[in-house]
Structure formats: C-alpha cells, structure tokens
Amino acid sequence: MMKKILTYILFSSVLLLGGCKDFLDLPPKNQRAVTTLNDVKSALAGYLDAFVRTNTKPIIGPSPIITEAQNMMFEAYSDNFDFAGNMSQYINAKNIHAQEKFYANKLLFNDTETTDYIWNNYYAAIGFLNALIDQCDNLKDADPSELKRVKGEMLVHRAFYIFKLQQYFAPMDKEELGIPLYLHTGQEEIDIVMDRKKSSEIYRVVTGDLKAALEYYQSEGPNDGFNRFFNARFIQNLLAQVYWFKAESSAKESTDYEQAKVYAEAATKDVDALIPNTLVAFQNVQRNLNPDYPAVYQQSVSFGMLMPIYGSNLDYIGYSPNSLKVPADFFSLFDDMDIRKAAYFTGSVMSSTWPDGMVNGQKHIRIHLFTPEEAYLILTESQYRLGQQDQALATLNKFKGFRGAKAKAGLNGTELLQEIVNERRKEFFCDTDKRWLDLKRYNIGNIERKLRFFNKEYTVKVEAGDYHYALPIPLTELQENPVMVPNMGWNPIVF
Numbered sequence: 001m002m003k004k005i006l007t008y009i010l011f012s013s014v015l016l017l018g019g020c021k022d023f024l025d026l027p028p029k030n031q032r033a034v035t036t037l038n039d040v041k042s043a044l045a046g047y048l049d050a051f052v053r054t055n056t057k058p059i060i061g062p063s064p065i066i067t068e069a070q071n072m073m074f075e076a077y078s079d080n081f082d083f084a085g086n087m088s089q090y091i092n093a094k095n096i097h098a099q100e101k102f103y104a105n106k107l108l109f110n111d112t113e114t115t116d117y118i119w120n121n122y123y124a125a126i127g128f129l130n131a132l133i134d135q136c137d138n139l140k141d142a143d144p145s146e147l148k149r150v151k152g153e154m155l156v157h158r159a160f161y162i163f164k165l166q167q168y169f170a171p172m173d174k175e176e177l178g179i180p181l182y183l184h185t186g187q188e189e190i191d192i193v194m195d196r197k198k199s200s201e202i203y204r205v206v207t208g209d210l211k212a213a214l215e216y217y218q219s220e221g222p223n224d225g226f227n228r229f230f231n232a233r234f235i236q237n238l239l240a241q242v243y244w245f246k247a248e249s250s251a252k253e254s255t256d257y258e259q260a261k262v263y264a265e266a267a268t269k270d271v272d273a274l275i276p277n278t279l280v281a282f283q284n285v286q287r288n289l290n291p292d293y294p295a296v297y298q299q300s301v302s303f304g305m306l307m308p309i310y311g312s313n314l315d316y317i318g319y320s321p322n323s324l325k326v327p328a329d330f331f332s333l334f335d336d337m338d339i340r341k342a343a344y345f346t347g348s349v350m351s352s353t354w355p356d357g358m359v360n361g362q363k364h365i366r367i368h369l370f371t372p373e374e375a376y377l378i379l380t381e382s383q384y385r386l387g388q389q390d391q392a393l394a395t396l397n398k399f400k401g402f403r404g405a406k407a408k409a410g411l412n413g414t415e416l417l418q419e420i421v422n423e424r425r426k427e428f429f430c431d432t433d434k435r436w437l438d439l440k441r442y443n444i445g446n447i448e449r450k451l452r453f454f455n456k457e458y459t460v461k462v463e464a465g466d467y468h469y470a471l472p473i474p475l476t477e478l479q480e481n482p483v484m485v486p487n488m489g490w491n492p493i494v495f
C-alpha cells in the first residue's frame with residue numbers, strides 16, 4: 001500500500017472561507033507534503049514564532065492570540081468604564097484614533113466584525129493543529145520523546161482555542177449549545193455534520209488534551225528551544241481555569257472545584273518570589289522586562305491599537321480620548337497603598353501611562369497567559385466553594401499582600417465571595433476578556449446605557465445571564481451550515 005501523505009494548507013486562502021467546517025475538515029490547497037517529524041516542526045514553527053518575537057505574525061490564527069480589537073470589544077461589553085461619562089472624549093474632533101462608528105459598534109454591543117474574526121481565526125488555528133496532530137499519530141519512525149513534546153505543544157494550543165470559543169459562544173446554562181467541533185482532518189470522512197456539541201463533551205475534549213499534554217511533559221520534559229505552551233505550570237494553570245469556569249456552567253460536576261484547586265495549587269507552587277509586589281516590578285512585568293516571570297507574553301505588532309478605548313498616548317498635546325472615567329464604585333475598591341491604583345489611575349481617572357508606566361507610551365496590547373495571579377485567585381475561590389473559608393480568606397489576604405492592599409478580617413459566606421470577585425476585578429482591569437467572562441460566569445452583568453450616535457438616541461439594556469453573554473454566531477456560518485443553531489437575541493444595528 002502506498003504511504004499516505006498528509007497535506008496541510010498554506011493558509012493565505014483559508015481565511016477567506018466561510019464556516020467552521022471549512023476550517024476543521026481542511027480541504028487541501030497549495031499542498032506541501034508533511035511526512036516526517038521535522039516537517040511537522042517546520043510547519044508548527046511558522047505558527048509558534050509569533051510567541052517568540054513580537055514583530056511577527058503566525059502563519060495561521062489570530063495575532064496576537066487575543067487581539068487588540070478583541071480586548072477592546074470585551075472591555076466595551078463590560079462595566080469597568082463610565083462610557084456615558086466618557087462620550088465627550090470619544091466623540092471628539094481631537095480624537096484621531098477612531099471614528100464614531102467604531103464607538104457605536106463597540107458600545108452598543110454591535111461588533112460583529114470582531115466576533116466573526118474570533119470565530120474564523122480560532123477555528124482556522126484548530127484546523128491547522130488537527131492536521132498536524134493527526135500526522136503525528138502516523139510518524140512511526142520519529143523519536144518518541146521529541147514527538148511527545150511536539151504533539152504536547154499542539155494539544156495545549158488546541159485546548160486553548162477550543163476553551164476560548166466555548167467561553168465566548170456557548171451560553172452558561174444551555175448544555176445542548178456548546179460549540180461545533182471536529183478533531184481530525186476530515187480527509188477520509190464524507191458529509192461531516194458540524195452541529196453544536198453538548199458543553200460537557202467540549203470540556204471533556206479540552207481537559208483530555210491538557211491532561212495528555214501534562215503526561216507527556218512529566219515523562220519527557222520540554223525542548224526549551226522549541227516549546228512555548230508545553231510547560232507543566234502553564235498546562236496546570238489552564239486546567240485550573242477550565243475546571244473553575246466549567247464549575248458554574250451547565251456541564252458542571254461535583255468534583256470541578258476539587259480539580260481546580262489541585263491544578264491551581266500546582267500552578268502556584270514556588271512562585272511567590274516571582275509575583276511583583278512593587279509598582280516598578282508590576283510595570284516591568286507589563287513591559288516584559290522580568291525574564292523569570294512565569295507566563296507566556298505577547299504584545300501587538302503595531303503600537304497604539306488600544307488607544308480608542310483606553311486613551312491616547314498624545315494626550316499631553318491635547319489629543320483625545322484622555323482622562324477617562326471609571327465608575328465610582330469600582331474606583332472605591334482600591335486602597336490608597338495598592339500598587340494597582342498607582343498603575344491604573346492618575347487621581348481618579350485612567351492614567352495616560354497605563355499599562356506599563358511609560359510616559360507618552362506606545363500602548364501596545366500586552367498579554368500574559370497562564371499567570372500565577374490568575375491561579376492564585378482560582379485557588380482562593382476553589383477553597384471557598386469547597387467550604388474551606390478560613391483557608392480561602394488566608395489565601396486572599398496573601399494575594400492582597402503582593403499588591404499592597406489591606407488584609408480583610410471576619411469575611412465569610414457571600415461577603416467573602418464578593419471580595420474575591422472584587423479582587424479579580426481590580427487585578428484584571430483591562431486584561432483581555434476577563435471582566436466580561438466574570439460578568440458571565442458569576443451571573444452579575446447588569447448594564448444599561450443610553451448613548452447618542454449619528455444624532456440618534458440608543459438604549460442598551462443587558463441583564464445578568466441574558467443573550468449578550470453568548471456572542472452571536474457569524475452570519476456566514478448560519479448561512480452555510482444548515483444544522484447550526486444560532487445564539488438567539490442578537491439583532492445587528494445598521495448605521
């Protein structure tokens with residue numbers, strides 16, 4: 001029998017395709033044979049390079065892994081800023097960073113361009129990884145240790161993309177409305193049905209991939225010159241995130257918080273000395289100046305892409321937006337000695353030196369994945385949910401100590417949980433998708449806005465747990481996939 005040769009896509013044309021099936025079953029285009037482990041590594045290196053050098057884009061998938069538009073959309077869909085109070089800064093003749101339509105789409109929950117990008121690019125990355133993972137299973141003559149390192153790397157990346165799609169597009173309370181998923185190349189399958197899976201099935205895939213990768217790591221260790229996500233601490237951090245999020249979803253199981261606690265403890269082991277506890281150290285982490293800080297770092301290729309929402313770097317010569325307001329109840333959460341207060345604010349408004357302390361800074365998006373801070377706060381909540389309230393309060397106060405915040409005493413029950421939620425809000429201010437996901441997961445996201453765009457008044461009312469917390473399925477997906485069930489409630493606004 002002739003040896004089967006897998007083909008993978010040179011992806012410039014893939015991103016023009018319409019539905020997730022087009023990405024996941026990978027019809028070959030511009031073929032190149034992948035027959036050895038070095039071929040797989042070469043193909044994967046074109047993707048991983050973007051996690052090494054900030055001035056490169058991957059051959060497939062989003063760049064960076066959570067984009068500037070994505071970051072701004074999730075912030076606009078959240079409650080950290082006083083958007084009504086900032087409108088005079090956003091719609092302003094001296095705002096050279098964005099036009100009125102940008103703000104209308106973002107602030108009225110109408111940013112279908114960004115949600116379409118997430119869907120298409122995350123599924124494209126999954127399809128790419130599916131093809132290479134499938135080929136790894138056919139490489140019988142490859143070095144078994146290096147094969148596990150390469151496959152483990154890809155399993156963690158695939159799990160990340162699947163998890164994010166599930167977080168973004170699946171409702172928390174509807175088990176039958178998980179995301180569509182197919183984990184192979186589809187070359188030997190006919191009429192693949194891309195329907196929505198049960199959420200519990202999606203979580204089994206994600207945790208299965210991550211646990212397999214962790215086993216590979218524990219048996220083989222990393223290839224430090226090649227691996228990026230294939231790291232025991234990072235894998236355990238992501239597992240803690242998955243179980244923590246799943247524990248409040250329709251797919252929840254009684255052991256979820258126990259699992260979250262186990263993996264969060266592993267992710268925070270021997271890490272205290274590496275967590276910044278001064279303002280300078282905190283800002284140096286943002287600038288990626290601490291090589292020992294245990295997280296994956298990415299920043300945007302271009303500077304200034306975050307300015308439309310987070311403020312102009314040219315405010316010192318009068319350009320807008322600047323001096324952006326946050327809600328009073330949020331600002332009041334910060335103690336005077338909390339280093340985050342100095343990092344985020346000048347007085348009570350957004351600091352022009354956010355996020356890294358650089359005067360007239362370039363405002364790159366600065367992303368840290370799998371941070372010890374996130375694992376610490378997952379550990380805190382897991383202890384609380386397991387009835388270990390004294391331990392939870394001790395862990396929370398230990399974390400507050402890293403940031404110079406005052407310790408709390410006598411908290412228990414719902415007061416303690418609220419303090420954990422508040423600590424997450426302070427820690428993850430303007431951090432990618434985290435506040436929006438917290439509003440979704442804790443079922444607390446009540447938002448009402450009355451805003452004026454193009455000489456017309458608009459009212460947006462978001463209630464906790466409503467349709468706004470499951471992003472709209474792209475129109476092209478609904479048109480091309482007859483079995484796709486939409487996320488109901490979304491009605492695009494045409495300006």
